[in-house]
Amino acid sequence: MDILRYVAFSTDPHGGNPAGVVLDAAGIDEATMAATAAEVGYSETAFAVPRADGTLDIRYFSPQIEVPFCGHATIATAVAHAHRHGVGDLLLRTKAGPVPVTTSTLPDGTVVATLVSVEPRDEEIAEDDLAELLAALGWSADDLDPALPPRAAYGGAWHPVIAAATRERLAELDYDMAALGELMARRDWATVALVHRESETVFHARNPFPPGGVFEDPATGAAAAAFGGYLRSHGLVDLPATLTIHQGVDMGRPSLLTVGVPAQRSSGIQVTGTAVPIG
Template sequence: MEILRYSAFSLDPAGGNPAGVVLDASGADAARMLAVAAELGYSETAFVTPRSDGSLGVRYFSPLAEVPFCGHATIATAVAYAQRHGVGNLLLRTRIGDVPVATGRGGDGAISATLTSVAPTSVVIARRDLAELLRLLRWPESDLDAALPPRSAYAGNWHPVIAAGSRARLSDLDYDMPALAALMARKEWTTIHLVWRESPTVFHVRNAFPPGGVVEDPATGAAAAAFGGYLRELGLLDLPATVTVHQGHDMGRPGTITVTVPAEPGSGIRVSGSAVRL
């Protein structure tokens, strides 16, 4: 099993979100995949099984468990595959359904990838669950941005969206990791998507990820897709729109995620970024 290491949503190895990539995991069972992911210690590792029809079966593992979908590992996988086999279109067969990914080269020669999410949706977070979440984050409700109401958003995984009223609030991340992990397990939330709006189409983001065994995820493509669906569903964008998400800066691993939000209700959200081999 050849294990590759990439950082997604950055061309700087010191930025973005590291992911493991195995381009041929044929014959490996879930226990072996989990062991590899745990040894690597990245928030996710993608395991690819090529199929006879040209599509790619993909499974994603954090150091602690299998996850249904991972955006940054998808971008890393697509870039790694394109470097081996050339740019073009891929079809990933994942636990959440089929995810198309397109790869291409920019003017600087770097390969970038764009995934199209499954249909996104969002739901209101129950008042009791929201109160518990804010208590564990140690964020008073008065510190939130009332124009971006809390919701649980989905585009493959569920991510509560909590909007800070200031950049300073977003910068202060100090939560009860075991208790938040327990709440997220009960609610089947994958990460907590904490955002601050710089402008209508520019956001700064942090992602708490205790279920993956890490305090914070540096760049989260699946959550970015869910957030794009959230913005469209709540009428917070002039559509179609391109949204820029800055993530990882507070961790010292800056990355940039480009989110394209089509006007058609229910259509997949496109998430784009580059990746660099580590």
């Protein structure tokens, strides 16, 4: 098994979100994928199986669970594929549905990738679940930004969106990992999208990922896609929009995610980022 290691959403191997990438996982069973992801230890490892039509079947494993879709590992896989086969269009067949990705080369030689999510949607968070979620985070209702109401948002995986009223509240992340992980497992939530709005189109984000055995994700493309759909669904951004999301700063792994939100409500959300090999 040829396991590649890439950082997504950064051009610095010491920033961004690390992902394992296996470009040809043909013949590897699920148990081996899960064990390999646990051994690699990154928040996600992607296992791709090339098909005769040029598309890739792909699965994503954290150290503890499989998730239906992972944005940063998709960006890492697309860039790794481009390094080996050249830039262009690629279709990934995920458990959440087909995800097209386009790669191109910047003037400095860095490869950048743009994925288009499955159709996003969102739903209310039950009052009891929200209270349990805030208690696990150690947050109160006064910590929330009333302009961005809590919702569970989907762009290939489910993420509760919780908006902090201040950047200082977002910076202070110290939560009950066991309690939050148990709630998230019950509700099939992948990560919690904690966000703070700096300006109309600039956001800061942090993403606890206890179901996967990860205290915090440095860059979460799936949550960024879900968040873009949430903003569009509730008229919280002028359309079409290009959002900038800063993530990983508070944990020393700065990441930059660019999110394109088309005006058409049924369209997938575009998430763009760079990726570079580690070591």
